[in-house]
Amino acid sequence: MKRRDFLKNTASLVVLPGISNLLLAGNNDPRPWFTALANAGATERVLVLIQLKGGNDGLNTVIPLDQYDAYSNARKEVAIPRSAVLPLKDRTDCGFHPAMTALQKRYNNNQVRIVQAVGYPSQNFSHFRSTDIWLSASDSNEVVSTGWAGRFLDTQYPGFPEGYPNTTMPDPLAIEVGSILSLGFQGGVMNLSMSVTNPENFYQLLEGVQDTPPDTPAGKELAYIRTMSMQTNAYASVIMNAASLVTVQSDAYPPEKANPLADKLKIVARLIAGGLKTKVYLVSMSGFDTHNDQVDDTDSTTGTHANLLKQLSEAVDAFMTDLEFLNIADRVAGMTISEFGRRILANKSHGTDHGAAAPLLVFSNQAVPGILGVNPTIPASPTTNSNVAMQYDFRAVYASVLVQWFKIEKSLVDAVLLKSFTPVPLFLDNFTSVPETQLSNSTSFRNAPNPFTDETHIFFDSLGETIVLEVYDAKGAICKTVVESYFEAGSHSVVMSAQDLSSGLYYAKLRKSGHSLTISMIKR
Secondary structure, eight states, rough: HHHHHHHHHHGGOOOOEEEEEEOOSSSSSSTHHHHHHHTTTTTEEEEEEEEEEEEGGGTTEEEEGGHHHHHHHHHHTTTTOGGEEOOOOOOOSSEEOOHHHHHHHHTTOOEEEEEEEEESEEEEOOHHHHHHHHHHHTTTTOOOSSHHHHHHHHSSSSTTTTOOOOOOOOOSSSEESSSSGGGGGOOOBBBOEEEOOOOHHHHHHHHHOOOOOOOOOHHHHHHHHHHHHHBBBHHHHHHHHHHHTTOOOOOOOTTTTTTTTHHHHHHHHHHHHHHHHOOOEEEOOOOOOOOSSSSOOOOOSSSHHHHHHHHHHHHHHHHHHHHHHHGGGGGGEEEEOOOOOOSOOOOOOOSSOOOOOOEEEEEEETTTEEEESOOOOOOOOSOOOOOOOEEEEHHHHHHHIIIIIIOHHHHHHHHHHOOOOOOOOOOOOOOOOOOOOOOOSSOEEEEHHHHHHHEEEEEEESSSSSEEEEEETTTEEEEEEEEEEEEEEEEEEEEOOTTTSSEEEEEEEEEEEEEEEEEEEEEE
């Protein structure tokens, strides 16, 4: 096979080792000004999401001591002995799982916020569907094709990927470590994150090391493609430059590969400290679907769930220690998410089945310390259908992150989350950050005013061609066609009436001469 044909037939399969969904640029470093901007993100706030895949058992994470008899009766097979529960500062009604000593220390040091019983109405018990609900911020009875973080980033970087990377935002908008691209970062046009598939490949990338391709004709072509990808990938160079600036990190991390979550968080800390202006990171750990053998037969304080919580606790503690070591702790916040909790009643396999609400953990120097909400009510005679009742909608937590952490205007938050949710107190307000503002588009395609009420003007250029201008809602459904006609060469504008549109986030899509541009717009 000729090299040209090989490239043509396999281009869609090519993934730079450890990185996918990258913008392609020229062969040179896309950011020659990198050194000057190395600390440009020093006042930018960052959110780190930890996805606990499988549905974490909240009742064995934060144990309700004020109802211990009912708790123990409901889950004899998996209940944590009262004497083993880790005490929490100023609390006698609940405590942590005994494997969470590192997070207990952080909680008692006023660096952890526990939000009790987080979920959503009409809980869906499918892993896949409930995960989509959490990532899209949809109601349980609607399907949304965009993600909440993707819609947020769309409002901050309108028109992406056209004109990016640029001097204002030279870095990836979001990064996922150890995961394929997530629905949570899906914007109106494309996924706004990039993926580092695993820590090993990340370090191979930094060192220019790649797995040896097979000594076959196809292997030689693969080696060629890898070389070309390495040379032409804009964000790969950005990441390598950022990582190269951080040569020493805290020694608090467990040994390499002993704690996969810690390995991922170590990469996140390195990239933040290296100056990336990336706003949101996502890391994940699997194994929380504990239907069987959640605990050991002879000791409920050990077993699968204990091992998972120990890894989570130690990884978060090491990460926070590293943030302090790197002097970036005050501008980083972390949060756990999981698609659901587990049932109140244990099953007969030393496990628990898919449930509803569960506690969510926020960790940061800027977190409001303590517990939000009350312990779940444990019935005296639970059935197999007994569930933890929701106290806080997960979207209210997202609203709190956007309003309190990223300082986003509430009306914009409502548009991002598709409806209004009342924020809950998660973060201290004595930390001043640079306000988040909408960035001007680097192309001539824009609208003003934005946000708007009754109408907005949409500006665009034509080369003497047919222009199709359409408007889509945040779910990706077309709302209207504004224009579809020929425009002479030059700059033009049209007035779009918005009286028939409800308040929220919209996308204007301009199609011309075989390509398209998209911007985000806000109707108040």
